[in-house]
Amino acid sequence: MKLILFDVDGTLVDSQNIIVASIRGAYRAYGMEPPGREKSLSIVGLSLVEAFKVLAGPDAPVEGMAQAYKDAYNVLRLDPANDAPLFPGASECIERLKSRDDVLLGLATGKSRKGVVQLIERHGWEGVFSTIQTADDAPSKPHPAMILQAMEELGVVQEETVMIGDSSYDMAMAKSASVLPIGVSWGFQPVDLLWETGARHIVDSYAELEPALRAFLSEPSYLPA
Structure with missing residues (x-):
């Protein structure tokens, strides 16, 4: 086998559109300016905490941002416009x-x-x-x-x-x-x-x-x- x-x-x-939108939601939950689309997609494949370490730096509230990403994703996926x-x-x-x-x-x-x-x-x-x-x-x-x-x-x-x-x-x-x-x-x-x-x-x-x-x-x- x-x-x-x-x-x-x-x-x-x-899934690029919903990923980018969820990252933006995570940043905005912490009053931070989100990265551009290309940078946001560059971390796809990493687990969320590791992804936010790369995007926002190790000193950022990465655990909270990961949860905020999940929260944003769970709302966005209910909208057919965000179909992946x-x-x-x-x-x-x-x-x-x-x-x-x-x-x-x-x-x-x-x-x-x-x-x-x-x-x-x-x-x-x-x-x-x-x-x-x-x-x-x-x-x-x-x-x-x-x-x-x-x-x-x-x-x-x-x-x-x-x-x-x-x-x-x-x-x-x-x-x-x-x-x-x-x-x-x-x-x-x-x-x-x-x-x-x-x-x-x-x-x-x-x-x-x-x-x-x-x-x-x-x-x-x-x-x-």
Whole structure:
């Protein structure tokens, strides 16, 4: 069995608008000027406390800002205008992969477990993912714990595991865990940064991702450059 781990925000889900709005809400709750859109999206993938340490500095009230982010997010998500859709092709890719008898699917995300449960319920993905690693279960990316825990949970080794993500944190986490890092170009960080942090391959669409995964599944040591 091969393990295919997906990041969520920026990889499966186009959540940029609600993330930026929630960060603004967190800053305004503390009377602080929020960062611009590009800087706000640069921390997607980190757990909330670590994200606010990067954005606002370690001396900022990061625990409170993380809670204020959650509060803002929970209000914003009730408005259909803040819908966070799946990226084109994501649903079909997951559907095809889950039907294979040589694949285990998993999530490794900086989202909370509550947020992941909401995502799974929304898209009818109950029972699809054999392992779900969240910010509640492990140190923040790029620490390798999420991947290591997923492999241990399922009895899969490094050579049989791939991590798919849109951020430098995903690539560095995969590299640190000695698994195959595949980057996606449609997320929230520049492609050059993905290469710099360890991506072995970068795809521009889910249509490109599936052939790369088929190559990995047939011969894990091989992946086209």
